[in-house]
Amino acid sequence: MPATxxxxxxxxxxxxxxxxxxxxxxxxxxxxTREHIVTIADELGYQPNHSARQxxxxxxxxxxxxxxxxxxxxxxxxxxxxxKGLTYAAAHSGYDILASAPAADATELDxxxxxxxxxxxxxxxxxxxxxxxxxxxxxxxxxxxxxVHGRAAPxxxxxxxxxxxxxxxxxxxxxxxxxxxGHTHVGIILPAEQFAFSQYRQxxxxxxxxxxxxxxxxxxxAYGTLTLDSGYTAACQLLSQQPQLTAIVGCNDWMALGxxxxxxxxxxxxxxxxxxxxxxxIPAAAxxxxxxxxxxxxxxxIGEMLIARLLTIINDDPTTFxxxxxxxxxxxRDSSGG
Amino acid sequence: MPATxxxxxxxxxxxxxxxxxxxxxxxxxxxxTREHIVTIADELGYQPNHSARQxxxxxxxxxxxxxxxxxxxxxxxxxxxxxKGLTYAAAHSGYDILASAPAADATELDxxxxxxxxxxxxxxxxxxxxxxxxxxxxxxxxxxxxxVHGRAAPxxxxxxxxxxxxxxxxxxxxxxxxxxxGHTHVGIILPAEQFAFSQYRQxxxxxxxxxxxxxxxxxxxAYGTLTLDSGYTAACQLLSQQPQLTAIVGCNDWMALGxxxxxxxxxxxxxxxxxxxxxxxIPAAAxxxxxxxxxxxxxxxIGEMLIARLLTIINDDPTTFxxxxxxxxxxxRDSSGG
DNA sequence: AAATACATCCGAAGCGTTTCGGAAATATCA
DNA sequence: TGATATTTCCGAAACGCTTCGGATGTATTT
Numbered sequence: 017m018p019a020t021x022x023x024x025x026x027x028x029x030x031x032x033x034x035x036x037x038x039x040x041x042x043x044x045x046x047x048x049t050r051e052h053i054v055t056i057a058d059e060l061g062y063q064p065n066h067s068a069r070q071x072x073x074x075x076x077x078x079x080x081x082x083x084x085x086x087x088x089x090x091x092x093x094x095x096x097x098x099x100k101g102l103t104y105a106a107a108h109s110g111y112d113i114l115a116s117a118p119a120a121d122a123t124e125l126d127x128x129x130x131x132x133x134x135x136x137x138x139x140x141x142x143x144x145x146x147x148x149x150x151x152x153x154x155x156x157x158x159x160x161x162x163x164v165h166g167r168a169a170p171x172x173x174x175x176x177x178x179x180x181x182x183x184x185x186x187x188x189x190x191x192x193x194x195x196x197x198g199h200t201h202v203g204i205i206l207p208a209e210q211f212a213f214s215q216y217r218q219x220x221x222x223x224x225x226x227x228x229x230x231x232x233x234x235x236x237x238a239y240g241t242l243t244l245d246s247g248y249t250a251a252c253q254l255l256s257q258q259p260q261l262t263a264i265v266g267c268n269d270w271m272a273l274g275x276x277x278x279x280x281x282x283x284x285x286x287x288x289x290x291x292x293x294x295x296x297x298i299p300a301a302a303x304x305x306x307x308x309x310x311x312x313x314x315x316x317x318i319g320e321m322l323i324a325r326l327l328t329i330i331n332d333d334p335t336t337f338x339x340x341x342x343x344x345x346x347x348x349r350d351s352s353g354g
Numbered sequence: 355m356p357a358t359x360x361x362x363x364x365x366x367x368x369x370x371x372x373x374x375x376x377x378x379x380x381x382x383x384x385x386x387t388r389e390h391i392v393t394i395a396d397e398l399g400y401q402p403n404h405s406a407r408q409x410x411x412x413x414x415x416x417x418x419x420x421x422x423x424x425x426x427x428x429x430x431x432x433x434x435x436x437x438k439g440l441t442y443a444a445a446h447s448g449y450d451i452l453a454s455a456p457a458a459d460a461t462e463l464d465x466x467x468x469x470x471x472x473x474x475x476x477x478x479x480x481x482x483x484x485x486x487x488x489x490x491x492x493x494x495x496x497x498x499x500x501x502v503h504g505r506a507a508p509x510x511x512x513x514x515x516x517x518x519x520x521x522x523x524x525x526x527x528x529x530x531x532x533x534x535x536g537h538t539h540v541g542i543i544l545p546a547e548q549f550a551f552s553q554y555r556q557x558x559x560x561x562x563x564x565x566x567x568x569x570x571x572x573x574x575x576a577y578g579t580l581t582l583d584s585g586y587t588a589a590c591q592l593l594s595q596q597p598q599l600t601a602i603v604g605c606n607d608w609m610a611l612g613x614x615x616x617x618x619x620x621x622x623x624x625x626x627x628x629x630x631x632x633x634x635x636i637p638a639a640a641x642x643x644x645x646x647x648x649x650x651x652x653x654x655x656i657g658e659m660l661i662a663r664l665l666t667i668i669n670d671d672p673t674t675f676x677x678x679x680x681x682x683x684x685x686x687r688d689s690s691g692g
Numbered sequence: 693a694a695a696t697a698c699a700t701c702c703g704a705a706g707c708g709t710t711t712c713g714g715a716a717a718t719a720t721c722a
Numbered sequence: 723t724g725a726t727a728t729t730t731c732c733g734a735a736a737c738g739c740t741t742c743g744g745a746t747g748t749a750t751t752t
Contacts, residue, residue, distance in 0.1 A: 018471055018496070020738060031702045046700060063471025067408035067736035071707040078452075083441060093637070096434035099453065103421055103437070107455035114416075115437065115453050117445035131450075133356055133401025158356070193723060273641055300638035301430070303611055305645070336400075358708060369732045374710065384734060406708035409737040 018184060019060035028056050039064075070135065079326060080114045080137035080273060082127045084144060092242055092270065093298050094315075098165070100145060101319025108320075111138075125150050132160045139326045141165065145178075145212040152176055163326040165318065167339070169212040170219065177329055177338045179321050183213055183295070186311040186344035187220030188227075190265055190293045193309070193346060195228045197353055199263040199291055201235045205250045205271045217267045217295075236261070240271045247274025255282050262290055264350075269294035269301045269310055276306065276351065291352040302349070309352035312345045357398035357486070358553055359385045366394050377402075408473065417444060417664060418475035420465045422482065430580055430608065431636050436481060436503070439657025446658075447665060449476075463488050479503065483516075483550040484687045501637075501664040503656065507550040508557065515667055515676045517659050521551055523632070524649040524682035525558030525563075528603055528631045531647070531684060533566045534642045535691055537601035537629055541574045543609045553606045555633075574599070578609045585612025593620050600628055601690075607632035607639045607648055612623045614644065614689065628692040640687070645689035650683045 022038075025032045028048060038045045038053040039062075045053075049318050070076055081102060083095040089092050101126070103113045114137055128151050131137060131334065138161065141203050142151050145166035154177070155162045164178040187204075194202050207214045215298030222232050240246035247266050255278060256260060266272030276286055284290035286306045294301060297312035326337055359377075363370045368387060376383045377400075408414055419440060421433040433519040441451045448455045452475055456465050466489050467474060476499065481505035482488050492635075493500045494514070502516040532540050536585035542559050545552045560570050576592050578584035585604050592599060593616060602617070604610030610632030614624055632639060635650035663676055686692070 018473070022738075031739080032739085033702050033704095037701090040740085044700060056676065063468060065409075065738050066472035066474045067405035068707090069740080070405035071403075071409060071738080072740050073707070074740080083438065093431075093434075096431075096438035099437050099441070100421065100434035103455050107457050107465075110457060113453040115441045115451040116694085117441050119445050119448060127445075129399070130401060133399065134404035135356070146625045171470055216720090220388070274364045285701085299636075300641050303638050303643060305640045308644070360708075370709085372730085374708095374727050374732090378710085382730060407710080408738090409739090410710045412710080413736070431723085449752095494694050644693080677706085 018065075019057075019062045019210050020065070021062075023049060024056050024062060025061060029051050029058070072203070073138035074329075076136060076138050077110060078112045078114050078137045079141045080116070080131045080141070081159060082116045082118070082124055082131065082140075084124065085118055088209065092271075094296075095143070096316045097298075101316045101325060102141065104316075105320040105323040109323060111323065111327070117325060125154060128154055131153060132158060132159060139163070139330050141322050141326060146210055147172070147212055149212070152315065161326065161330045161333075163322050163329060165287070165322055166213055169215050171215075172212075174339065175337065177325065177334075179312050179318060179325060179338075179340045179342065180213075181318070181343045181344050182216075183311075183344070184216040184220035184223070186313075186346075187217045187265065187267070188224045189220075189344075189346045190295065190311050191221050191224035192227065193348065194263045194265065194293060194352060195224060197263075200230060201236070201258070201260045202263040202265065203238065203251075203254045203261045205238045205247055205254075205257060205266045205275060207242055207263065207267050214267075220263070240266075240274075242268050242270060244270045244274040247271025248278050249274070251275035251278035252282075255279065264290075264293070265293045265295070267295050269298045269308060270295045272308055272351075273300065273304060276299045276304065276308070280305075287350045287353050293352050297347055301347075304351070306351045309349045310347050312347050314342070314345075318342065355623075356403075357395075357400045358403070359400075361398060362391060362394050362400060365398070365466065365467070366391050369502045371452065376581075379673075390613055413668075414474060414476050414477050415448060416450045416455070416467045416475045418478045419481075420454045420456070420462055420478075422462065423456055431486060432634075433481070435653045436657060438656045440479065442654075443658040443661040447661060449661070449665075450500070463492060465626050466492055467595070470496060477501070477668050479660050479664060485510065485550055499668045499671075501666065501676075502531065502666060503660055506678075507553050510550075512677065514641070515663065515672075517656060517663060517676075517680065519549075519651050520554075520655070520679045520681050521649075521682070522558035523555040524633060524651075525555045525603065525605070525683075527558075527684045528560045528593050528633065528649050529559050529562035529650055530565065530631050531599045531686065532603065532631060532690060533562060533568070535601075535629060538568060539598045540594070540601040540603065541576065541589075541592045541596060541599045543576045543578045543585055543592075543602065543604045543613060545580055546577060547642070552605075555662045559603070578612075580605075580606050582612040582615075585609025586616050589613035589616035590620075593617065597691060601630070602628075603631045603633070605633050607634045607636045607646060610646055610648070610689075611638065611642060614642065614646070625688045625691050631690050635685055637684075643691070644689045645687035647687045648685050650685050652680070656680070 021032045021035050024035045026110040038050040054161050140162040167178045169178045170176040238250035239252045264275045266275050276292050279290050294308050294310040297310045301308040359370045359373050362373045376388040461627040481503040485507050505516045505518045535549040575589035576590045602613045604613050614630050617628050632646050632648040635648045639646040639648050
């Protein structure tokens with residue numbers, strides 16, 4: 017069993033109070049006795065009990081992240097990269113990450129209530145915003161500091177702090193890139209409408225078309241669940257129903273990779289007589305059979321920003337909303353003709 | 355501020371003791387009053403304070419994972435996938451994951467001491483075993499339950515619970531696969547010797563050669579740091595110094611992808627006049643420019659197993675060591691000739 | 693010399709929970 | 723009817739820490 021303040025007190029001859037104050041740097045303790053106490057603490061390998069500290073209302077130096085149910089999408093890198101990025105960024109500021117997920121019969125909201133209700137974290141980061149997001153409503157109702165990666169849908173107000181990538185601009189850039197290459201029939205595979213970001217991506221696509229005076233056709237839009245398989249299925253459907261298409265943009269890289277597979281099977285040569293582009297720039301994109309033109313989201317840097325921003329929210333409690341939009345970067349590779 | 359037992363006590367007219375006992379299912383409370391208390395608790399959105407519980411010596415229902423410094427390898431998927439896998443698996447059993455990393459000036463061991471010393475977790479999972487691993491020595495010295503993904507080097511004893519993939523067998527299988535295809539000069543890119551698993555991989559390579567009566571040549575071995583770039587560099591070196599090579603196995607997929615790049619640049623056609631194979635089966639492997647023959651480590655399933663095993667260790671404190679070796683699966687793709 | 697300041701220390705309360713050891717009221721037995 | 727169980731409840735202590743409000747003794751001031 018680990019050493020407690022009481023152990024140090026006994027061994028040093030001072031009171032628990034003095035030991036506590038010596039160790040936490042108060043200036044009303046004699047330098048000599050402080051040294052003495054610190055020495056003993058080191059000998060005993062003292063580590064302050066985290067729970068006892070928290071019970072006093074101290075900060076937990078922990079921030080929470082709950083990740084969506086796994087069934088949702090097994091090979092989706094998003095949460096794994098975010099988790100790792102947040103962990104590093106948090107460590108850099110002396111914080112830890114409490115990661116959790118809903119158990120079989122629970123909802124994401126249940127987990128939020130458990131984590132923040134039990135006072136285990138100083139703040140939360142929430143990702144993958146939904147329309148009318150109940151997680152955000154809950155966090156606001158209990159006044160728990162949080163930062164959102166993403167923002168509300170364009171038709172809703174985002175009355176919270178967020179950092180988002182300007183995916184409208186990103187999809188517009190990649191779509192325009194395809195249009196520039198002469199493609200006039202460009203399909204798109206969108207994420208499920210439940211996600212707030214879905215609409216921004218569609219808007220970006222439409223803006224690009226408009227800039228080129230090309231009419232928007234709803235039948236050029238298909239929907240996927242962010243997985244490779246769903247991208248494949250959606251692309252197969254597009255290709256069979258809209259054979260005039262010569263390009264497809266996938267709203268994330270996995271769906272784009274699935275689309276590439278479908279396009280290949282349909283007999284096209286990607287990068288020559290058909291273009292495919294993605295979004296995210298996951299590690300696999302650069303090394304794909306035909307390297308994937310895509311839009312880079314600097315997930316690591318975003319992790320850093322999220323943590324930094326959340327810490328200022330926790331410590332300064334700003335009254336005005338911090339809302340940042342990051343410009344994504346178009347990464348041109350072979351799948352759009354290089 | 356969240357409701358406490360005292361609030362419920364006041365509102366219900368019962369004592370804190372009774373409220374506590376009612377809520378945690380003791381049978382010495384009248385069914386009627388229990389119902390009454392539960393109703394009020396729900397109304398108030400009561401969530402037990404986690405710290406207060408822990409202070410009573412309760413289980414934390416949290417398990418810790420500390421991930422290695424980021425500088426080590428930015429595009430290494432290992433920890434991110436492990437983290438996500440563990441989080442899901444833990445959630446399934448009602449556990450959370452506390453993820454941390456060393457800050458700039460700290461070592462991994464420092465983080466272990468802080469996390470377990472402050473009593474924040476019921477157990478730890480440690481990954482990427484080193485030779486003479488100090489983390490393991492520490493955990494043993496403080497009697498903290500832990501499970502290792504990996505095991506000690508072959509020349510050391512593994513006196514702890516572990517789950518490992520039989521990478522010796524895996525590398526042997528993939529090497530033999532190349533030898534079967536008629537390659538007689540097969541190079542290998544090994545991980546740094548600091549890692550316990552490095553030796554198993556080398557042993558697997560040597561065993562495969564021995565089975566084919568081919569002499570082992572140390573000059574066919576290069577070393578990398580698990581990154582794509584390091585694989586590229588190592589392969590360039592091998593190719594220039596050992597031009598007779600017709601195959602290279604990388605000890606992880608990223609190094610193999612780097613090797614593929616070097617091989618391509620050297621003018622070979624991968625899968626035809628040169629073979630490359632990897633290890634891990636990361637998502638990018640299947641979608642690489644030439645799909646990568648590799649050995650699959652079921653990282654998700656391993657996450658499940660690690661958690662399940664760790665929980666039995668925490669709850670049952672077994673005296674004998676649980677040690678499991680998983681047979682990896684050879685995945686043959688185009689980079690070795692299909 | 694008395695009054696005041698300063699340096700150094702400590703007792704006790706409190707954070708929210710669990711749990712031990714009863715206590716009071718009611719039911720069951722002889 | 724008195725003794726004994728049973729049911730239902732609760733007070734108080736404890737977990738390890740922080741912090742408020744002194745207390746004690748020494749140094750400085752007038």
